[in-house]
Each structure stands twice: as structure tokens, then as C-alpha cells.
């Protein structure tokens with residue numbers, strides 16, 4: 001189903017990315033102050049090679065606010081007062097500015113009439129309230145990050161995050177609980193199905209449709225009052241746009257880009273929220289390979305908005321402090337039932353397994369090296385008819401997940417479901433939920449140049465280390481489960497919402 005990306009890349013040169021300076025978000029229009037505080041749940045010792053260095057994470061301007069920084073290691077251990085005071089300052093300033101706006105507006109009311117002013121007051125004060133509550137949440141999460149314990153200290157009837165699969169179990173848990181208390185998403189109602197408000201719920205792009213449907217159903221996190229929302233969802237489906245607007249074989253996707261630009265123009269004309277932040281508190285979501293390219297047609301969408309993407313390719317402008325990586329899950333029947341569960345490690349007789357077509361640049365290398373070469377590393381372009389793909393996943397200790405036409409591969413979640421330790425072979429890929437999850441604890445990353453050494457690398461993992469990784473894969477399953485129509489806490493839907501929540505925590509917005 002993947003359209004031929006490569007063919008198209010030349011035609012879009014006018015839209016190509018700038019230098020890495022695009023990481024710097026500077027938004028300055030009258031009455032708008034956005035400052036960005038980079039906020040990922042990362043413990044002290046962690047370093048993730050595929051992410052930009054910590055220095056680039058501290059992007060943005062701080063406006064009139066003290067620049068609260070995260071991760072915490074920039075502070076002396078045990079000295080928490082700097083942060084504490086600046087955070088409460090942020091809250092105080094915001095409350096005061098909210099009050100100031102109110103007074104100002106009340107004065108104006110003599111001239112412009114009660115009606116309009118009442119609205120203005122409501123908007124200003126509700127934004128100030130929202131920001132103040134976010135400041136408190138940030139502070140609570142930062143404090144939770146100080147607990148250097150593999151187990152969250154917060155109580156929870158359903159699940160208590162623990163263990164090395166998390167970058168910091170305690171701060172994640174605290175953040176999750178804060179999200180449940182505070183997070184509210186407004187879904188724009190403009191636009192008609194099939195391009196808007198719907199998406200595919202089966203096959204390789206199912207996570208896109210599932211998410212849109214869940215938000216439309218409105219049982220979780222949705223508010224109908226845009227004034228109390230923390231973020232605004234643009235409910236278009238890139239998969240549907242490709243299906244309806246793309247002329248197969250055409251060397252451009254301008255029709256899709258135009259549909260998105262038109263939509264944003266309607267939204268920004270009718271509502272005050274897009275202009276207020278230039279899109280920074282808005283999000284789009286797509287699992288299609290062309291999600292990133294579609295977003296390039298609107299520079300605010302590309303540069304400011306939260307883009308939730310399966311195709312989380314940092315060389316295509318994916319910015320982990322602003323954008324969120326989202327799992328691609330191949331739901332052939334639309335359901336995950338039957339896919340989840342494996343057999344015990346002792347019965348896994350194949351060292352490593354892969355089956356898939358020669359998409360992209362990496363797989364040809366893998367197949368050239370390993371196809372029909374070794375019983376331990378079983379690599380197929382086409383699995384023989386009598387062999388079951390799902391059974392092979394369950395029979396293998398490690399499952400190879402090379403990028404195809406795009407960086408994400410549904411194999412990652414297939415492996416996690418089948419309790420097979422995923423082996424990521426990709427470049428510039430930010431795996432899903434890596435703001436929270438410590439992928440190194442439950443997956444192996446192999447660089448493309450090391451494809452010839454796959455067997456050596458995997459054989460080098462001791463049995464006890466393998467058993468630990470296998471246990472952690474089982475533990476992390478919960479975060480990738482799809483509970484159709486009835487999302488459960490900590491599942492894929494909720495983790496996606498949590499990624500968006502964390503990105504919203506990274507910015508301050510002020511009228």
C-alpha cells in the first residue's frame with residue numbers, strides 16, 4: 001500500500017526543510033507570547049543516540065518568564081529551590097496577567113459593550129487558568145522526577161509503572177495522573193467525512209483511523225468548550241486524502257496539501273485559537289508515510305504544531321521535543337485479538353526472523369546478506385505458504401524490524417505483541433513513546449552498517465539478559481494494546497494522548 005515516495009521527492013523541492021535551525025521555535029505576533037520549555041521524562045544517566053543532543057532540546061524563547069529547564073541535571077542535586085520558585089513565579093505571573101487582562105477588558109467594556117467584552121474576559125482568564133494549572137503540573141512532575149526509584153511511589157488501582165522499561169517511572173506516573181486530571185482536547189467540527197472525522201480502522205494505517213474515531217466518540221479527554229481546551233485537534237485523515245485526492249502516479253501531492261491549508265484557513269478564520277498560538281497548541285495525527293510531507297504545506301503546522309506521526313523521521317523534520325512518534329500497527333482484521341501472546345523463551349528456537357518485501361533502502365541490504373544463508377537468522381522476502389507469519393514471530397527470540405519506505409515498521413508492535421524482542425534497524429527513527437519508554441531495556445538497535453554482524457550481536461546477548469528483555473517486552477505490551485471502542489488506562493490510545501500532553505507542557509501560551 002505504500003505509495004512510491006522516492007519518485008515524488010524531487011517534485012517537492014520548493015518545500016524542503018531548512019537547516020537544523022528549524023528546531024528553534026520563535027513565535028512573535030502581537031498579543032501572543034509562547035515560550036517553550038523542553039520537557040521530556042528523562043533520567044539523569046540516559047542518553048539516546050538518535051535524539052538530538054540535550055543542548056538542542058533546550059530550544060525556544062522564554063519570553064518574560066524565567067526559563068525553566070528540564071532535564072533536572074542542570075541543577076545541583078538536591079537543590080530544588082530555583083526551579084520551585086521560578087515555577088510558582090510562572091503560575092503567579094499568569095494568574096496576575098489573567099487578572100490584569102480582566103481589569104483592562106472591564107474598562108473597555110464601557111466603550112465596546114458588555115457582550116463582546118464578556119467573551120474576551122472569559123477567554124483571557126480561562127487561558128491564564130489553563131496555563132497556571134499547567135505550571136503546577138510541571139512542577140509536580142519535576143518533583144516526581146527527583147525520586148530515583150525504579151518504582152513509582154504513586155498509588156494506582158490499575159497499574160504502577162516500575163522497572164527499567166521507563167526512563168523515569170515515577171515522573172511518568174505523576175505526569176500520567178496529572179494528564180488524567182487536567183487534559184482537555186477540543187476537536188474542530190469543521191470538515192466533512194470521509195476526509196475529516198474518519199479514518200481507516202483496518203490494515204497498516206489503522207492507528208490513524210482508530211485515534212480519530214476515538215476522539216470523535218468523545219469519551220476521553222474531549223471537551224466541547226474550546227475555551228477550556230489545552231490542545232486543539234485537526235481531525236483530518238491523510239490516508240483518506242491520499243485515497244480520495246491523490247491521482248495515482250502523479251508526481252505531486254499538492255491536492256492533499258491544499259486541502260490541509262484550506263482547512264487551517266477555515267479554522268483560523270472562524271476561531272481565535274490558531275492565530276493565538278500560530279498553531280503551537282494544535283495537533284495533527286497521521287500514520288501515512290506522507291503525513292510529514294502533507295504538514296509541510298502550512299509552515300505553522302510544520303514548524304509549530306504538534307505532529308503525531310508514525311513516520312517519525314528526524315531527517316524529514318521530525319522534532320522530538322515538539323512532535324510525537326506514534327505506533328504503526330497492522331490490524332488486518334481491525335482487531336488485535338489473537339496477535340497478543342507468545343510462547344516461553346525456552347521454546348523459541350529461531351534466533352532472529354524477518355519476512356517482508358524489498359521496500360526502501362535497508363531491506364535490500366538485509367536480504368542480500370541473510371536470505372537463505374543461516375538457520376539462526378531466518379530472513380524471507382516471501383514466507384513459504386505453509387509457514388505462518390504469526391507463528392514465526394512466536395518461535396523467534398528476536399524479530400528484525402528494518403525500516404521500509406518510511407522509518408516506522410508495523411513489525412515493532414507485532415514483535416512486542418508476540419513477545420519477541422524487537423531489533424530496530426533504522427536511521428533517524430524516533431520510536432514511539434520514547435519520551436517515556438527506555439527502548440534500550442526491551443529492544444536491540446542495530447545500525448545499518450552492522451547488518452552483516454546481526455548474528456554476532458544477537459549471539460552476544462547473554463541468556464540472562466535475553467530473559468530480562470523478554471520479560472520487559474511482556475511488560476511494555478500494555479502500552480501498545482489497542483482496545484477498540486473502549487480504551488483502557490495506559491494503553492496505546494492513552495499513551496498517544498500522553499505524548500501530546502507532554503508536548504503541550506513544553507509551551508506557554510499567553511494572549
Ligand SMILES: *[C@@H]1O[C@H](CO)[C@@H](O)[C@H](O)[C@H]1NC(C)=O
Nearest residue numbers: 075076077078079080081082
Ligand atoms: C541552591 O540554589 C540557590 C539559589 O539559586 C543557590 O544560591 C545555591 O548555591 C544552591 N545550592 C546548592 C547546594 O547548589
Ligand SMILES: *[C@@H]1O[C@H](CO)[C@@H](O)[C@H](O)[C@H]1NC(C)=O
Nearest residue numbers: 080081083084085139140143
Ligand atoms: C517549594 O517551596 C516551598 C517553600 O519554599 C516548599 O514548601 C515546597 O515543598 C517546595 N516545592 C517543591 C516542589 O520543591
Ligand SMILES: *[C@@H]1O[C@H](CO)[C@@H](O)[C@H](O)[C@H]1NC(C)=O
Nearest residue numbers: 112113114115116117118119
Ligand atoms: C449580544 O450580541 C448579540 C449578537 O452579537 C446581540 O444580538 C445582543 O443584543 C447583544 N446583547 C447585548 C446585551 O449587547
Ligand SMILES: *[C@@H]1O[C@H](CO)[C@@H](O)[C@H](O)[C@H]1NC(C)=O
Nearest residue numbers: 147148149150151152153154
Ligand atoms: C522505592 O520504592 C519502593 C516501593 O514504593 C519502596 O519500598 C522503596 O523503599 C523505595 N526505595 C527508595 C530507595 O526510595
Ligand SMILES: *[C@@H]1O[C@H](CO)[C@@H](O)[C@H](O)[C@H]1NC(C)=O
Nearest residue numbers: 268269270271272273274275
Ligand atoms: C487569523 O489570521 C488570519 C491571517 O492573518 C486572518 O485572515 C484571520 O482573520 C485571523 N483570524 C481571526 C479569528 O482573527
Ligand SMILES: *[C@@H]1O[C@H](CO)[C@@H](O)[C@H](O)[C@H]1NC(C)=O
Nearest residue numbers: 018022296298299300302303
Ligand atoms: C520552518 O521554519 C523555518 C525557519 O523559519 C523556515 O525556513 C522553513 O521554511 C519552515 N518550514 C516550512 C515547511 O514552512
Ligand SMILES: *[C@@H]1O[C@H](CO)[C@@H](O)[C@H](O)[C@H]1NC(C)=O
Nearest residue numbers: 313315316403404405406407
Ligand atoms: C528519512 O528521511 C530522509 C530525508 O528525507 C530520507 O532520505 C530517508 O529515506 C528517510 N528514511 C526512510 C526510511 O524513509
